Amino acid sequence: MTAAGDPSPVAVGDAPRVETRVERKERTRRAILDAALDLSGETSLVGVSLRQVAKEVGIVPTGFYRHFDSIESLGLALVDESFASLRAMLRDVRQIDRQDPEKPFASIVDHSVRVLADHVERQHQHFLFIARERAAGPRAVREAIRHEIGLCERELAADLALLPGTTRWSSEDFRNISNLIVTSMVATAEALIAAGDDVEAREQICAAARTQLRMVIVGALHWRANV
Amino acid sequence: MTAAGDPSPVAVGDAPRVETRVERKERTRRAILDAALDLSGETSLVGVSLRQVAKEVGIVPTGFYRHFDSIESLGLALVDESFASLRAMLRDVRQIDRQDPEKPFASIVDHSVRVLADHVERQHQHFLFIARERAAGPRAVREAIRHEIGLCERELAADLALLPGTTRWSSEDFRNISNLIVTSMVATAEALIAAGDDVEAREQICAAARTQLRMVIVGALHWRANV
DNA sequence: AGAATCAGTGAACGTCTGTACACCGAAACT
C-alpha cells in the first residue's frame, strides 16, 4: 500500500515469509470469527462466552478486546460475513436465470435448488448461523438479520419481475411471492443442515424443495385467475 | 383421591379456602413455567439461568429442584405445553373445515388464517417459544420441537386429504404441501409476534398469509397438470 | 538507531452461576 519499493527486508528466499502485523491480526480475527461460528453451533451465540472463544482461539481473554468489544459486535460481523456468502449464492442463481430468461421454469427451479444445496453444503456454517440467530441471537443481531433478509426478498422480487408470465402481478404479489420463496428456502437450508452427511436424506430434501418451489411458482402464475 | 368423606376440616365457610399441598405445588410450578417463558423472551432458553427463574418466581434457587432438575427439562415441559395450545388451534381450524368441506377454498383459507392470528395473539408466548427454541434451544428441546412439528405436518396432510380436488396428489405431494404450509404459518406467527401491538402491521401480515396460503393451494391444485 | 505502536499477556476484581447439604414447619398420612 505504501509507495516505497520492496518493504520486505528478507534477502534470501528460503525464509518462511515473516507475517506482517496486519496479516497476523487478520488471522487472529478470522480465528475468532471461526471459533464463534463453531461454538454458537451448540445452542446459540447468546450461549457463547468471550472466554470460551478466547480459549478456543488460543489467546488470553483480554486479547479478545483487540478485535471486538463484545460478543454482540462479533455477532454483527458474522451477520455481514454470512450474508456476503448468501448474496454470492443469489448472484449465482441470478446469473443463470438471466442467461436464458425465456421458457423452462422447471430448469430454472432445478438449477436454483442445486445452487442452494451447493452453497449450503460449502457454507453451511453461515446458513446455520443466520437461521439460528435470526430467532435467538442478541437483539441487535436479530434485527440485523431481519433487515438483511428483507433486502434479499426485495432483490428476489426484482428478479422475478424479469421472468415471463409475471406481468399481471401487483407489487404486493411480488412481495408475497418472494417472501414465500425466501421463507421456504431458509427452511430448506435448515433441513439440509439437520440432515448432515446423509446423502440420501439430502437428495430427498432437495427434491422436496424443487417440488415446493415449483408449486409456489405454478400457484403464483395461476392464482390471479383463480381467486 | 382417597375414599374418605369430606377431608376438609374447615367448619365455617368464611375461611379463605386453605390451599392443599398439591395445589400449592402446581401453583409454583406454573409460576416457574411462566417465568421461564418470560425470561427466555430475551434471547433464548439457553440464556436463562436457574437463579434468574427462582428470583423471578420468588423462591430460593435450590427450591427450583423441587419441580425440575434442570433448565433443559423445564424446556421440555414448555414444549409439551406449547404444542398443546398449538394442537388446540389445529383442532379449531379442523372443526370448521369439516363442517363444510365442499367448495369455497377462499373461505377456508380466510378462516384458517383468522384462527391462526387469534391463537397467536392469545398464546403468542407459546408460539414465540416454539419458533425460537426450535433453532436455538438446548439440543433436547430442539429435537422435541422438530418431532412435534413433524407430527403436525402429518396431521395437516391427513386433513388436506379430506378436501376436494386432492385425489390426484401422491403421498409425497401431501407431505410437501403440508410442509410448505406449516413452514409459512410458522413464519407468519413469527412475523405477527414481531409486529407486536401494531394492528395495521398485523392486518397486513394476515393479508399476506392469506394470499400466500391461497397461492400454495392454487399451485398445489394446478401443479400436477403443469409440470 | 530510536521512538511509537499495538497484538497479546497475566494477575486481580466483583458478580453470577449450578449444586450440595442440613434444616424447618405445615400438610398429609397412620
Add this chain to the structure above:
DNA sequence: AGTTTCGGTGTACAGACGTTCACTGATTCT
C-alpha cells in the same frame, strides 16, 4: 395422637463470567 412427607429456606463452595489495569516485546514508523 404421633409420624412421615415434602415444598421451601439458608449457608456455603468452587468455578466461570466480563472487565480493569499495568506489562511486554516484536513490528512499524521516523
